[in-house]
Amino acid sequence: MEKLSPKFKYEVAQEPGGEDIKLCFACGICTASCPIREIDEGYNPRRIIRMVLLGMKQRVLSSDFIWFCSSCYACTERCPQGVRFTDVMNAIKNLAVKQGYIPASFTQQIDILKRFGRLYEIDEFDNKKRVGFGLPRVEKAKGFTNKIMVLTELDEIILRNNEK
């Protein structure tokens, strides 16, 4: 069995959005409201909170299910304790990434964003079409997104993952 990390809940609480996790009194309205849980029982918000509070750090951070949140905010709106579970999930995922856990589809998206500044490249062909439809041209991105990714060290995180 995994050695527990009692301080894990404080780590989550320190991340932006994770602050309120300790207020959870386990009523389960998050789980009852979750459209993902309705389809896949492997994803269970109340259980994830319990696991964090119990300090099951490695099991949570290395799990696939933390990436299943659709970020619909149904749980956040209904929580009687004001736990922003959607943001708690982001806090957990941020920590997971720092440990080297990130789904391949995310690294691919980041790579596209670095190159084009957008999720889709708008090239000359697209611009011809746009002009044909009466839409203004879209100029090539100026590389701001790439710069921000470099300075916030997202690059290094991804590189570390690729080495793993």
Add this chain to the structure above:
Amino acid sequence: MKYALYPGCTVLGRGRNYEMAAREVAKAFGIEFVELDDFECCGFPVKSVNYETFMMMGARNIFAAEEKGLDICTLCSACTGSLTEVNKHLIEHFDEKTRIIARLKRNGINYRMGRDITIKHFTKILYEDIGVSEIEEQIEKKLSNLNIAAHYGCHYLKPTDIYDNPEDPENPHSLDELIMVTGANSVDYNEKMRCCGAGVLAISEDLAYSIVRPKLQELSKNSVDAMVLHCPFCSVMYDDNQKKIEQKFEEKYNLPVLYYPQLLGLALGIDAKLLGLRMNRVSTRAFLEKVGI
């Protein structure tokens, strides 16, 4: 009325019909859009990866508009949510704002600080700035006999505490009212508030399509003429992927999916071609015939 238009990646990449219709409708109401070459991704895709990257990407887009003294009009609900969240944070934490401006400056990205700006979804601009009664006066062609299913999507409404004038997320009304002002009937239905599932599409297609299914099932069974939405991510799920979902579950839905400005544009008497109605994935032909076009 003047806004910097922030189309967002998905509209530019996959929602040309939405952009065309929104620009046409804006023109009809005298809303002027300004194009800013500095706009790049809003940061939404990296929020779960690294919050600081998310914050800086959102802030930089906001600073680009702020420097020009322009509020931002968004078309995508995910961009709306991300930029609104960051903007609220910057307005409430001036120290954070100066920290991020300084950090960008150290790295060669310079923006002058201006007045605080507002981020507003195009639907909200129509609903709050133009208003239903003003819209009603400009309706040229009442779209009677149409049953339309409103799909609000999650980020247009939630989280409520980042938005000015939030609606009840369990029982919203702005999009319904905007549909009814065209003369169409906005139907009530069980699956109305269900999430589109786009948030997990990159993680599991099976899971994402299973979330889409109940809505398509319910609406196709109940003589609904079209679903109307206002987010390109939702549209990817219901329109672009509808065929795939039909194949996966061996069901037939054949449900046209329109962007709200496309519906309103028809009622304003704008040519269907200018509204990009031939570019929707599920054919809108039968729908347009019913409208009388």
